Amino acid sequence: MTNTTTTVTPIKISSKRSAEDRAFRGLARGAGLGTFVILFLIGLFLLIEAIPAFRSQGLRFFTNTGWQTTGPHPTFGVLSALTGSIIISIIGLAVAIPVSLATALFINEYAPAKVLGFVPVKNFLTAAVDLMAAVPSIIYGMWGFFVLQPHTTGLEQWLSTYLGFIPVFKSSTGLYTSSFLICGIIVGIMCMPIITSLCREVFSLTPNGEREGAMSLGASRARVIRDVVFPFAKGGVIGSIMLGLGRALGEAIAVAIIISLAFPINFHILQAGGNSIAALIALNWGSGGSLGTSALLAAGLVLFAITLIINMVASRIVNASMADRR
Amino acid sequence: MTMSDSMANTETVATDRKVASSASAGTAPSLRIDGVSAAQLESVGIHAWFGERLVLENVDLVMERTKVTALIGPSGCGKSTFLRILNRMHEIVPSASLAGRVELDGDDIYDPNQRAATVRRHIGMVFQRPNPFPAMSIRDNVLAGLRFNKIRSSHKDEIVEEALVKAGLWSEVKDRQGALGGALSGGQQQRLCIARALAVKPAVLLMDEPCSALDPGSTLRIEQTIQEIAEEVTVVIVTHNMQQALRVSDKTAFFLAQDGNPGYIVEAGPTKEIFESPKDPRTADYVNGRFG
Numbered sequence A: 001m002t003n004t005t006t007t008v009t010p011i012k013i014s015s016k017r018s019a020e021d022r023a024f025r026g027l028a029r030g031a032g033l034g035t036f037v038i039l040f041l042i043g044l045f046l047l048i049e050a051i052p053a054f055r056s057q058g059l060r061f062f063t064n065t066g067w068q069t070t071g072p073h074p075t076f077g078v079l080s081a082l083t084g085s086i087i088i089s090i091i092g093l094a095v096a097i098p099v100s101l102a103t104a105l106f107i108n109e110y111a112p113a114k115v116l117g118f119v120p121v122k123n124f125l126t127a128a129v130d131l132m133a134a135v136p137s138i139i140y141g142m143w144g145f146f147v148l149q150p151h152t153t154g155l156e157q158w159l160s161t162y163l164g165f166i167p168v169f170k171s172s173t174g175l176y177t178s179s180f181l182i183c184g185i186i187v188g189i190m191c192m193p194i195i196t197s198l199c200r201e202v203f204s205l206t207p208n209g210e211r212e213g214a215m216s217l218g219a220s221r222a223r224v225i226r227d228v229v230f231p232f233a234k235g236g237v238i239g240s241i242m243l244g245l246g247r248a249l250g251e252a253i254a255v256a257i258i259i260s261l262a263f264p265i266n267f268h269i270l271q272a273g274g275n276s277i278a279a280l281i282a283l284n285w286g287s288g289g290s291l292g293t294s295a296l297l298a299a300g301l302v303l304f305a306i307t308l309i310i311n312m313v314a315s316r317i318v319n320a321s322m323a324d325r326r
Numbered sequence B: 001m002t003m004s005d006s007m008a009n010t011e012t013v014a015t016d017r018k019v020a021s022s023a024s025a026g027t028a029p030s031l032r033i034d035g036v037s038a039a040q041l042e043s044v045g046i047h048a049w050f051g052e053r054l055v056l057e058n059v060d061l062v063m064e065r066t067k068v069t070a071l072i073g074p075s076g077c078g079k080s081t082f083l084r085i086l087n088r089m090h091e092i093v094p095s096a097s098l099a100g101r102v103e104l105d106g107d108d109i110y111d112p113n114q115r116a117a118t119v120r121r122h123i124g125m126v127f128q129r130p131n132p133f134p135a136m137s138i139r140d141n142v143l144a145g146l147r148f149n150k151i152r153s154s155h156k157d158e159i160v161e162e163a164l165v166k167a168g169l170w171s172e173v174k175d176r177q178g179a180l181g182g183a184l185s186g187g188q189q190q191r192l193c194i195a196r197a198l199a200v201k202p203a204v205l206l207m208d209e210p211c212s213a214l215d216p217g218s219t220l221r222i223e224q225t226i227q228e229i230a231e232e233v234t235v236v237i238v239t240h241n242m243q244q245a246l247r248v249s250d251k252t253a254f255f256l257a258q259d260g261n262p263g264y265i266v267e268a269g270p271t272k273e274i275f276e277s278p279k280d281p282r283t284a285d286y287v288n289g290r291f292g
């Protein structure tokens, strides 16, 4: 063996960059850095503004359910709003995930490119889904309030009559409007276009070779979807769901229109009355004095932190599920 | 292998095949293949279009059972298109259409009551670019066809070993069958794809330039494989390598498409004749490397 201690070190490769390259690089780097800076500044702003609220309530801010920010003994906390946000998001995703996946699969795998020789079904559907994403949330909120809500009370009554033995479906008030369920459905409809169009995109990236490989072994279309498309798209699907979840947690206006704000923690999704962080902020903004504003910003900080964490977890999951492809 | 061993094997296979065809029976007349051995494939008057463009014209070819048929010809003359027509892969291209018949032991594979998936399960295919399922283990890759066709078997280990041995990959992977299919070298991946195709006991195996992405060693290995499997499966292979056609095939068909005209078969016959005493001067030019 030769003496391995004779030092051969890798050379350092460097080369001159053109002025154009340097400028572009700087620009891109600046923009990338800018994103971080803005995110950081938002967090910092919320934190600073929230200090009076945290001073006033301490850790009870996370366990209190009421929202009394004025008077000699203000007591308020984010717990009921937080559970409300989570309940609405869960319902929303329960609505959005199956519908979105099915729609994305239909557009990608089954929809004919053309019907009758000239109706481009596939493109129409794709455009319709994208258009759904462009509808402002206040429109969905109003539609939910004026159309969906009055037409679903029958369903809700039925659910609570026959499934009322399951606690979530119990309704002690006998009122079925302004409930978590309606909010959840509306939020679900709002998440649908994001999840659908991202899923459609990843489904369409499935390598053709693998598809044909499966088909040449006698796999039916459903098999190809299950054993080739889904495993390939897993990471992207999870990512799209997480993005949808972000939207669901943060949705304010549509929820604010429908829900009637109530502060006791409520797990009965059919019953009138509920809460959510974003709706709480939207409905109480400008009232409750300076402590009230600080309290709302503290609630905002909680929402901000949760969405950040969800996104970080999501990117972990996406990376992990992509790992076996590299 | 003793006589009783091979009988036992045959039996396993025969039962598996029965399960498969009864599962797909329903309305479709299941293909009348005897299950264990190869079948003859015959194309009659095949025409193919992409959109309005005719790319194959009137192709008649008999691919005899347990023989290796080579398809040769210049790039773009329609060899792949023809091959994909033979197992109904052509129709998955949206603009594609065709005319003519393809018969597997006399049964029309384009019969309206025949399911494309069933046809493909009996007429396997190996592609130019290796396409194992990257997120499945080596073992699962080999068993994928059984899974896709809902064939249950209590002899999975034997099936995996048999297929990998036939594809010439067994010794290299027998101790790491759990490794991912995507973690193999290109040549190993291609042999895995061959094993995967053989595991469902096809009557015919179609191979589209299976060695074009491989090193000489792997190529040799696959050529050996082809000759071994040809004892029990009809093989149709597209190749640009004249030596390869000469080495592995019994019969050769020379395709040609001139000046934007659709492709057709100039000449087909025993490989020896095509290479040594072709009737058409264009065949002689092509096999001797004077054009294409």
Ligand SMILES: Nc1ncnc2c1ncn2[C@@H]1O[C@H](COP(=O)(O)OP(=O)(O)OP(=O)(O)O)[C@@H](O)[C@H]1O
Binding pocket: B050, B055, B073, B074, B075, B076, B077, B078, B079, B080, B081, B082, B093
């Ligand atoms: N998906 C497609 N859409 C439209 N035209 C196609 C398609 N696939 C092939 N063609 C056309 O059909 C003709 C035959 O192509 P094919 O792939 O069968 O040729 P080939 O003989 O296999 O060529 P090569 O040796 O290069 O693989 C070519 O003119 C090609 O342009």
Ligand SMILES: [Mg+2]
Binding pocket: B079, B080, B081, B208
């Ligand atoms: Mg080709």
